[in-house]
Amino acid sequence: MIRAPLSTTSVLDEAADSVRTVASPWAAVLILTSLPYRFAQVVFTERLLRLGADASRYVNYLSFLATLSMFAFVLSRWGRLVFARAVRLAIENGESPGREAWHIKPAVFLNYLYMSAFTELVSIATMVTCLASVCCTMLAGLAIGTAELNDHPSIVAPFRSVAKYRKTFRIVIALMLVFGCALAVAAINVGVAFGIGLWLAKSIQGWDAARWTLLLDSNNRRFMLVIIAGAVIAVEPFWIAAHVTFVRKTGAEQTGDDLRAWFEELRDA
Amino acid sequence: MAVIGGGKGSAGYAAPSMEGRTPSSARREIAGAGRTRASAPPYPYTRRMPPRYCVFHADRAAFAVCMSCAKTLCQECATQWDGIWHCAACLATKRGAVKRESHAAGWIFVTVASLLCLFLSAKFMVWSGALLAGLR
Numbered sequence: 001m002i003r004a005p006l007s008t009t010s011v012l013d014e015a016a017d018s019v020r021t022v023a024s025p026w027a028a029v030l031i032l033t034s035l036p037y038r039f040a041q042v043v044f045t046e047r048l049l050r051l052g053a054d055a056s057r058y059v060n061y062l063s064f065l066a067t068l069s070m071f072a073f074v075l076s077r078w079g080r081l082v083f084a085r086a087v088r089l090a091i092e093n094g095e096s097p098g099r100e101a102w103h104i105k106p107a108v109f110l111n112y113l114y115m116s117a118f119t120e121l122v123s124i125a126t127m128v129t130c131l132a133s134v135c136c137t138m139l140a141g142l143a144i145g146t147a148e149l150n151d152h153p154s155i156v157a158p159f160r161s162v163a164k165y166r167k168t169f170r171i172v173i174a175l176m177l178v179f180g181c182a183l184a185v186a187a188i189n190v191g192v193a194f195g196i197g198l199w200l201a202k203s204i205q206g207w208d209a210a211r212w213t214l215l216l217d218s219n220n221r222r223f224m225l226v227i228i229a230g231a232v233i234a235v236e237p238f239w240i241a242a243h244v245t246f247v248r249k250t251g252a253e254q255t256g257d258d259l260r261a262w263f264e265e266l267r268d269a
Numbered sequence: 270m271a272v273i274g275g276g277k278g279s280a281g282y283a284a285p286s287m288e289g290r291t292p293s294s295a296r297r298e299i300a301g302a303g304r305t306r307a308s309a310p311p312y313p314y315t316r317r318m319p320p321r322y323c324v325f326h327a328d329r330a331a332f333a334v335c336m337s338c339a340k341t342l343c344q345e346c347a348t349q350w351d352g353i354w355h356c357a358a359c360l361a362t363k364r365g366a367v368k369r370e371s372h373a374a375g376w377i378f379v380t381v382a383s384l385l386c387l388f389l390s391a392k393f394m395v396w397s398g399a400l401l402a403g404l405r
Contacts, residue, residue, distance in 0.1 A: 048398045055399040062398065066391040073387070107376075114379045117386035124393040127401065153375035155382055 006249045008174040014249070015241040018087045022096050026086035027237045033079025034236060038229040040069035046222050077116050080240060081109055084144050087244045105151055112147040115158040116140060138176050145243035168250055175246065179239050187231035191218075194227070335359055 019027065044065045051058055081104050089097035119140045126132030139162065146161040165172065194216050202209045216223055321331040323343035331341035337359035347354045355363065 044394065044398070048402045051402060053403045055402040059395055059399070062395045063391065066394040069394070070387045070391045073390075110376070110379050110383065114383040114386065117383050117390060121386045121390045121393065124390055124397055127397045152372060153379040155375075155378050 006168065006171070006246075008171050008178070011171065011175065011242055011246045011249060012178065014091070015087075015238060015245045018090050018241045018245060019237050021090045021094075022083070022086040022101075022241075023237075024096070026083050026096070026101060030079045030083040030237055030240070031233055033082075034076045034233055037069060037072035037076040038233055040065070040072045042222070042225040042229050044069055046225055049221060073117075073120065074113065077113050078104070078109060080116075080144055080236075081112055081147055083237065084147060084240050084244050087241045088148060088248065091245060091248050107151050107153045108148055110153050111150040111158050112143065114155075115143040115147075115162075119143060134176065138172050141175065141239065141243040142172060142247070144240050145247035149247075165247065165250060168246075171246060175239075175242050179235060179242070182235050182238070183231050186234045187227055190230040190234065191227050194223075337363075 044062070047065060048055055048062065051062075055062065082101055085104060086097050086101040089101060119136045123133050123136035123140075126136070142162045142165055143158065146158070146165075149161050150157050198209075198212060198216050201207055201212065214220070218224065321341045323329045323331055323346055324340045325346050326343050329343035329345075332344040333342050333347040333354040334340070335342055335347070335356040336353045337355060340356050342354070342356055346356060348357065348360050349355075350360055350363070
């Protein structure tokens with residue numbers, strides 16, 4: 001499955017192919033496990049924006065919502081790991097994996113949970129500075145890409161695995177830029193999809209169109225947050241697949257697997 | 270020094286001069302000289318050990334002794350780890366013990382670190398959120 005030298009475009013091409021291969025049913029597993037976390041984030045942000053300056057007086061309520069969102073976070077990380085494993089198996093075998101994609105080692109999950117919880121913590125703590133959050137997103141991408149390489153629980157090993165890819169970090173930055181643009185495009189698409197759905201639903205007799213028009217209006221803050229969450233969910237499979245492919249291709253380049261694949265292709269030709 | 274053969278005396282060698290020597294050192298010298306020339310073993314004060322063989326290969330001479338179970342081992346069966354010879358079974362036991370220990374510590378540390386990060390994330394969500402919402 002390694003077909004081209006390491007570059008941003010080759011990573012994106014092969015990631016798109018991998019997502020197509022594993023979409024059924026593994027993308028659904030990823031989306032289903034991500035939904036609670038994204039909706040918890042939407043609810044938390046919406047309540048926070050509604051409370052405004054009075055938010056500091058409702059700390060207990062907000063803490064409850066934040067704790068719920070952290071429980072959903074753990075579930076979403078498990079879903080991500082299953083999807084990443086499915087992508088990795090698809091890259092190796094060229095076909096959608098079977099039940100073996102479920103077989104996540106507990107140590108791998110724990111290491112990944114630790115790494116992603118750390119990036120989440122840094123990301124939230126530095127929310128005011130947008131640049132730090134972007135760096136954390138890149139770190140989170142490498143964390144999911146390298147997750148399966150850390151099969152012994154360790155505090156340092158996940159960071160070491162990520163640090164190995166510092167020489168090809170420009171590709172990670174390029175991927176970040178591409179997925180930033182993809183997020184904006186996906187948000188527009190999700191918004192348009194809701195608009196088309198509303199327009200089609202208006203043709204149904206007896207349906208309360210006025211109420212839904214108000215709910216799905218761009219002035220409705222909750223609806224806008226749902227659109228952003230929907231865009232993140234739509235882009236997430238490609239983002240994970242791109243990072244898994246990137247790590248796989250970089251590793252193949254280091255071990256000479258890419259050369260072996262190339263020789264095999266030449267021999268077959 | 271001692272002169273071997275042809276001298277006066279019943280032992281067949283001349284008594285050495287006692288100048289500058291203690292009686293005990295002189296005795297050792299005499300005894301050593303006599304045995305060296307009288308087809309005695311080259312190291313007079315070490316007892317000759319019976320030949321020992323590998324406990325796993327009876328036809329092979331012993332090369333080392335396992336420091337854990339004291340079995341004699343041939344070159345193939347002996348493995349040096351941390352400067353100490355071990356047999357395969359004892360080495361496996363030691364390695365297993367080391368692995369289990371380090372993994373248990375890893376599990377505990379990573380679990381605690383994950384829970385701490387999640388707890389702090391929830392707290393920071395509220396604090397940062399309240400701060401940003403207040404700034405609006």
